[in-house]
Amino acid sequence: MSALDKKIDALIQDFASELNALVREAALEAVREALGESSGGPAKSGRAMRRGRSRSTASKKAAKATRRASKRPGKRSPRQINSMMARILKVIETSPGQSIAEIAKALGAQTRDLTLPMRKLKAEGLIRTQGQKRATRYYPSKRRKSS
Known part of the structure; x- marks a missing residue:
């Protein structure tokens, strides 16, 4: 194996391990969020805190509702x-x-x-x-x- 191949292989290994760590962290955060625990991430806004959701969850739900509403224009008379x-x-x-x-x-x-x-x-x-x-x-x- 040439030196260039070894460098490429090392970069790929580093990238894969970093990606693996991020995926695990995201999965852990999703489980915490589902259980209602604090994820240790950014603080909730006052409005989101009153609802018991993180800001990202609230905005995701709003975006999903908007998409759903745009697909259904309503029943015709x-x-x-x-x-x-x-x-x-x-x-x-x-x-x-x-x-x-x-x-x-x-x-x-x-x-x-x-x-x-x-x-x-x-x-x-x-x-x-x-x-x-x-x-x-x-x-x-x-x-x-x-x-």
Whole structure:
């Protein structure tokens, strides 16, 4: 083994042992925090102390709640869904044979916002489909119900 290889090997060993020590310390701190013991780290702020959490835990929970809230925009009302169904039906009648992505682009909406109204339109027999999965094309139904 050359001198350069020995130096590289020594640096890798030092790095690995330092990393191992940090991982153990983090695991120990997590256990202490779970048990409610003081970790000997930075002092808690007054607000976090009243809640019984460290500042980092409080901020982590707030960040997690924000992420969760941003994923769920809320339930749409039946009026909004019916409005979207009417808009979708109009697009399908004017230009049949489009994919859901093309319909979404024409409406200025996202495809995930169209899935429920599309299912309802199909269940009511107002539209029919041809193809499967991403190759699905939408057409007005031949046996349309009278309005």
